[in-house]
Amino acid sequence: MNPPSDFQPACPAPLQGGRVTLAHGGGGRLMHNLVREVFAAAFNSSADHDGAVTQVPAGRIATTTDGYVVRPMFFPGGDIGSLAVHGTLNDLAMCGARPLCLSAAFIIEEGTEIEVLRRIARSMAAAAQSGGAAITTGDTKVVERDSGDGVYITTAGVGLCEHNLEIHPRSIREGDVLLLSGDIGRHGMAVMGARENLSFESSLQSDSQCLWPAVRSLLEAGIDVHCLRDLTRGGLATALAEFARTAGVEIELEEEAVPVLPAVRAACEFLGLDPLYVANEGRFVAVVPPRQAQAALIALRRTPEAEGAVVAGTVRAQRPGQVSLRTRMGTLRNLPMLSGEQLPRIC
């Protein structure tokens, strides 16, 4: 993020409302005012050098990035700002890493209201705080009308791995137990409801939240976590299909064990969607050794983020690369990875 610029006697007036112009992306005074008054102010960042410098202990750091293009930008339970921060905090948490610092880069369409940017920046700051992380560096670019769509945000993050585990799909073993942190499908259905103005809109809130407290609880309980994955695009089924492929195992999922809110189930039926493939932004699966499954479940349920955690399945060796759904009728059904597009621009 570049420095504010208040040294000019003929400094332009502060940004009281108004809209973003191409000049706000030009690298000059208007851009510096925008950065200072909207972003640096919300993030409590000095923003006067090209990067941020942070002290770390010797050990392993996790790094991750995600772009966010969700439409609408504001939806029940969150907005593109909180989502962008939660998403990157969660990717760090899925490495078992304590979030340390985040960056935020904005691609803004000309004509976007500056008040919209302010709302997004405040929301990002609050979300970062929920994960104990600071937004320490950033960037803004402006593109012409019809070369963008409001605001796109790319966050990146650095976290500290304060354990010796190798939390990765390749650590998954036959016999491991699959825990699911709560009910699924709320983010996808809340965004679809807001987008299409559907009648279920009011009752459904996105599950978008920071998952680090739930992961920290697992680590503090001494659980030998084998793998973690938050359930985003493609939903639970696609996450498990990725596990099965990378680890060369079969994953058996108990249909009856997977919590789905009645409102989500109804919305999915209305839209012809399977909740197992619908996007979440505050749910994850943990793969743990069988002897620690109960202790892990207790550790998860102690946190508000995962108080609805359940044992949802097991890891088997029979059909490597496959996810099998044990249905309510006791039959086994193959769950493939999501094919094609289900819900565009859900995150």
Added chain:
Amino acid sequence: MNPPSDFQPACPAPLQGGRVTLAHGGGGRLMHNLVREVFAAAFNSSADHDGAVTQVPAGRIATTTDGYVVRPMFFPGGDIGSLAVHGTLNDLAMCGARPLCLSAAFIIEEGTEIEVLRRIARSMAAAAQSGGAAITTGDTKVVERDSGDGVYITTAGVGLCEHNLEIHPRSIREGDVLLLSGDIGRHGMAVMGARENLSFESSLQSDSQCLWPAVRSLLEAGIDVHCLRDLTRGGLATALAEFARTAGVEIELEEEAVPVLPAVRAACEFLGLDPLYVANEGRFVAVVPPRQAQAALIALRRTPEAEGAVVAGTVRAQRPGQVSLRTRMGTLRNLPMLSGEQLPRIC
């Protein structure tokens, strides 16, 4: 970056050409194929978890991010991919940090040719290698036609500060000497030439390059570097205006000392631009103590990236917050920060 997906017996055919569809952003098989065959292949990344884990020693790390929206995406001397990598490597270098790892997030407009993505990915991989860094994690999103414009890239990076200096505008002192690493204005004029199909197009190449080797040379020579800044949007004048404001000093720049290629000068005159405000992507200024200025100049000139380095000015106390240009006629002229927009979407 998400895992490849080759476990499906009925896996879609490889991406031989073709164009990006919304389904390539859906989180399912098409997206996994795109990530595997285009990005993970070029970056030599396994890409099968939500983040990348890297070992670091105890000490300071630098983090930075930048979004890239340059048009055209391919221009003489580079493209949006090499630019996105050089830009983030350079922001790390300006913290005096050795580049360690990079992330890359893509926002792709529906309809973009997959071959264009391949070219960009190859270019990014080569640029990362020039800085000794790996691209270890990433993300792809797809937006509808008219909600984007080809490809936008946001890179973020982590680097290691292997020194005890505080390289920051607040370390600038009265009497310090300002070094400039080479001729200015080439990136801006090369992109403008390519965009407008102007006659000077063929003779001008962007200066886009990784500056870490030049910075490393300064550090290895034991120079007590006070501040570094690469010259991007807003050009040399705006970078110096930022220094003057943050450090509360006057910076006197010698007009005669600033190298400008004749072709750049001619192009600037044609377009009515001042080269001091034109964007660069491979040039930087270093502020060093006067007793080390000659040693620093020698250290810079030893590297191909800064073989044209010059002493360009000094830091004074007279007019805090101001940049003064000592003209060829010996007069002093105030150089304000760039006001408004000069060259939209130059980076």
